[in-house]
Amino acid sequence: MDLLIVEDDDAVAAALNDAVQAAGHRAERVARGADALLRHREAQMILLDLGLPDMDGLEVLRKLRLVTDCPVLILTARDDERSVVRGLRLGADDYLVKPIRLIELLARIETVARRMPSHSASTRAIVTGALTVDVEERTATLAGRELRLTAKEFDLLALLAQHAGVVVSREQILDSLWGDAFLAVSRSLDVHLTGLRAKLDTPGMIVNVRGVGYRLEAPAG
Numbered sequence: 001m002d003l004l005i006v007e008d009d010d011a012v013a014a015a016l017n018d019a020v021q022a023a024g025h026r027a028e029r030v031a032r033g034a035d036a037l038l039r040h041r042e043a044q045m046i047l048l049d050l051g052l053p054d055m056d057g058l059e060v061l062r063k064l065r066l067v068t069d070c071p072v073l074i075l076t077a078r079d080d081e082r083s084v085v086r087g088l089r090l091g092a093d094d095y096l097v098k099p100i101r102l103i104e105l106l107a108r109i110e111t112v113a114r115r116m117p118s119h120s121a122s123t124r125a126i127v128t129g130a131l132t133v134d135v136e137e138r139t140a141t142l143a144g145r146e147l148r149l150t151a152k153e154f155d156l157l158a159l160l161a162q163h164a165g166v167v168v169s170r171e172q173i174l175d176s177l178w179g180d181a182f183l184a185v186s187r188s189l190d191v192h193l194t195g196l197r198a199k200l201d202t203p204g205m206i207v208n209v210r211g212v213g214y215r216l217e218a219p220a221g
Helices: 010-022 033-042 057-067 081-089 102-115 151-162 170-178 186-200
Strands: 002-006 026-030 045-048 072-076 094-097 125-128 131-134 139-142 206-209 213-216
Touching: 002 010, 002 033, 010 026, 010 102, 026 033, 033 045, 033 057, 045 057, 045 102, 057 072, 057 081, 057 170, 072 081, 072 102, 081 094, 094 102, 125 151, 131 151, 139 151, 151 170, 151 186, 151 213, 170 186, 170 213, 186 206
Parallel strands: 002 026, 002 045, 045 072, 072 094
Antiparallel strands: 125 131, 131 139, 206 213
16 A cells, blocks of 8 residues: 655654555655645555644645545644544544554554545546546547547546536645645636636536536536
């Protein structure tokens, strides 16, 4: 399993890294919350310290939960009830208080991993109504008409089609297409969305849910 260790203490990070790699996992380590927000998509599970130099770990967790359901295990010296409750309510999958027994940590990782859904190979084509998006060939057709899309327009359409009928937040889109939901690239999304809508030429197909995000409605065949 690919783990992301978010820990600013070099000695603690080294001990965690050695322990998880000895158990057969792969690990990358970052020391700042901002780096965790940039690198989270490379991990299948995140080990998150709360005392980070650039932002509070609970804020990192809150932002992560806007864009991913990747399991997060909090590893921290904070043992007060308020921090534990906040961490779990913000979406942490487990909460361990330092000093952590490494054998217990490995057991907790295994427990959380067993709850993770298994993913089979991705479906080559996403079909929703008259829209077909071939994610391998990177082609899209609407009612038999080929859509000539830019790379970002295709990625945006594929993401919306994958979640057809469900609202996808702006943060999720920005994170998926640009790798960081928290940089000032919202204007880029608006530009690509305008271009995509023009090429679809189907009013009402991409619905703007004000203040939340966008929903793709399956076009009739």
